Amino acid sequence: MSETTQNEVTTVDLEAISPELRQVIEFDQVPEEMYQMVTSIHEVSEEAVREAWDELPASAQNILDNFEQFHALISVSQAFAGINVMEEFPSIQLPKDMTEEDKEQYRAQLLDKVLYDCVKDMAKQLKKARRDPILKRDFKDVFAK
Numbered sequence: 001m002s003e004t005t006q007n008e009v010t011t012v013d014l015e016a017i018s019p020e021l022r023q024v025i026e027f028d029q030v031p032e033e034m035y036q037m038v039t040s041i042h043e044v045s046e047e048a049v050r051e052a053w054d055e056l057p058a059s060a061q062n063i064l065d066n067f068e069q070f071h072a073l074i075s076v077s078q079a080f081a082g083i084n085v086m087e088e089f090p091s092i093q094l095p096k097d098m099t100e101e102d103k104e105q106y107r108a109q110l111l112d113k114v115l116y117d118c119v120k121d122m123a124k125q126l127k128k129a130r131r132d133p134i135l136k137r138d139f140k141d142v143f144a145k
Contacts, residue, residue, distance in 0.1 A: 012039050020072040020143070027142045028076055037082070042075035045115070049074050052119045060126045063139050070122070073142065078118045085114050 012035035014022045021042055024030075030038060049071045053061065064070050089107055098106070129135040 012036055017042070018068055018072065020066075020068040021075060023143055024072040024076045030076060030079070034079055034083070038075055038079040041078050041082070041115075042071065045075060045078065045119075046071060048116075049119060052123045056123055056126060059130050060123070063126050063129045063136055065143065069143055070126070073139075074119055074122050077122060078115045081114045081118050082111060085111050 014025065014035070017025075017039055021038070025035065025038060050067065052074075053067050053070050061067075061070075064073075085107075089110070094103060094106065125135065126139070129139055
């Protein structure tokens with residue numbers, strides 16, 4: 001990865017990231033402009049995602065081959081959810097007396113909640129996939145070679 005100024009786009013070499021994350025990026029056809037966001041999320045979210053993985057029953061964990069697949073799925077999901085929040089934030093009607101600092105804090109809290117909900121939702125979907133053959137196949141298809 002290269003150092004950039006604010007006007008340059010950081011390029012991410014897909015060969016330099018985990019094979020699982022690369023597979024999800026390619027499968028979901030993530031736009032190249034999002035690669036940096038996805039990889040950043042992937043790097044900082046491992047601990048929280050690991051906690052969610054460890055809390056899953058083994059039968060749910062067995063839907064995927066390993067934690068890295070779960071982590072990759074969540075990283076891409078969080079990136080898309082994060083972009084949605086950032087795009088929608090300007091249209092949210094906030095109190096007129098809110099300071100810029102309060103608005104930034106609210107936006108950070110909103111983003112944290114959305115990212116947390118992505119982890120929770122993916123864990124829920126994985127549990128559901130134990131009894132839903134179509135959902136189970138959807139998970140497996142992402143990592144089919």
